[in-house]
Amino acid sequence: MSVRTRARTRIRPALAALALCGSLAACSSGAAGAPRATDGTKAPDAPDVPAKVTVVTPAAGRTVTVTATGGTLTTVKVVDTDGGVLAGRTATGGASWVSDRKAAPGTSYRVEATARTAGGKQTTTRSTFSTAKAAQVNKVTLAPGKNSTVGVGHPLSIVFDRPVTNKADVEKQLKVTTSNGTVGSWGWLKDWSGKDRVDWRPREYWKPGTKVTLDATLNGTDSGGGWFVRDYRTGFTVGGGAQVVKVDLDRKKLVLERDGREVRTIPVSGGTPGGDKRSWRGTAVLMAKEGTINMNSETVGLGDAYDKMVDHSMRLTWSGMYAHAAPWNAKYFGRANRSSGCIGMSDADAAWFYAQVRPGDPFEIRGADTKGTVAEGNGYGAWNVSWEAWRAKSAVGR
Structure with a gap:
């Protein structure tokens, strides 16, 4: 009995030591961090395989995508043949x-x-790709002209050479920046020429001195009627002195106001009542000072009523309404409306007035017997639309 008891006493400490050794081996950082082959030697490290970079070649009008498999992208550069960088994220x-x-x-x-x-491990991959040429190219005409100075009523206007059916896609690429945070909106309309057009007008007349910049990042945008193949940038300044021309055809007078104060009142003769020779009412914006031009009644659908050279001509609508010198109507100035739709005045008054106004000055015209309100596309008639109605003309729901 005593011999067997001693044998059990020797075995138990040995088992305990073996168990402790196994526990230490499992916790040892040296044992965990050194993978070994089946023969007990250290296994070789797995090779550091370079990351695979793939360029998803896009069609025109699509973004460029670059992906990395087995690694992360550190730099990506996409440059066109002219050196233009296609930035990305x-x-x-x-x-x-x-x-x-x-x-x-x-x-x-x-x-x-x-x-x-x-x-x-770092690797650099280089590749090239090209996009197909556009079957149709769309171009734009911008107004006012670059670096011009305009009156407080001039909108920023873009006329497109080809139809624009993807209006939202185009409008999203048009960014207007002003020097004083002016609130405004784009509005889509048909130009008098029948072409698609989009204008940006403020909620109210511009503040004098406002600087306006347009960045039209259109290159690569499909208008639906043709692709844009370049960007456009322009800018203009609103001149000092807020000028508004108020024309009362019932009283046959024109008043030039500057910063809310009357500068001068001029007797005028407007369009003849009761027919096609009536004037337009509402707000028209001075589009251009054209000087001495030939006016022919056939061009505005009035037959052979007149064909003459006219001095100090100031265009108000595409349909042919001007303010100008009309010495042949001298006996009617301030007394009766007897023009063929324009606002006529004496040579002396027209010369003075021509020197005072600038493109973009609004003409606020009123009168009982007129042929209607100036439409948005007949020159710059956007001011005849309420702010809420104008914002509704945006394609992106501003």
């Missing part, structure tokens, strides 16, 4: 990069992308 985690702008039609691009693996 890398997604969180660095697995992909997407251009901010769309690829333009008929353009070749060079892509250089650098990716890094988790182990620090």
Whole structure:
């Protein structure tokens, strides 16, 4: 009995020591951090395979996408043949990069992308791609002219050469910046020529001194009737002194106001009542000072009523309403409306008035017997639309 008891006493400490050894081996950082082959030797490290970079070649009007598999993108450069950089953003985690702008039609691009693996291996991939040329190209005409100075009523106006059915896509690429945070909105309309047009007008007349800039980042945008293949940038300044011309056809007078104060009252003769020779009412904006021009009644559908050279001509509508010198109507100034639709005045008054006004000055015209209100596309008639109605003409719901 005593012999067996001693044998059990020797075995138990040995088992305890073996169990403790196994526990230490499991917790040892040296044992966990050294993978070993089946023969007990250390296994070789897995190779650091370079990340795979893929450029998703886009069609014109689509963004460029670059992706990395097995690593993260550190830099991506996309440049066209003219040196223009297509900027973009890398997604969180660095697995992909997407251009901010769309690829333009008929353009070749060079892509250089650098990716890094988790182990620090860096690789640079270079590639090129080209987009197909546009079947139809859309262009624009901007007003007012670049670096011009205008009156407080002049909208920023864009007329398109070809139809615009993707109005929201186009409008999103049009950014207006003003020096004083002017509130305004785009509104789509038909120009007098029948072409699509979009104007940006303020809620109220511009403040004198406002500087306005347009950045039209249209390159690569499909208008629905043709592609844009370039960007446009323009700007203008609203001149000092807020001038408004108030025309009362019932009283046959014109008043030039500057900063709310009357500068001068001029007797005038407006369109003849009761027929096609009546004047328009509402707010018309001075489009251009054209000087001495030939006026022919046939061009405005009035037959052979007149064909003469006219001095100090100031265009108010595309349909042919002007303010100008009309010495042949001298006996009617301030007394009766006897013109063929224009606002006529004496040579002396017209010369003085012509020197005072600038394109963009609004003419607020009233009268009982007129042929209607100036339409938005007949010159710059946007001021005849309420602010709420004008905002509703935007394609992006501003």
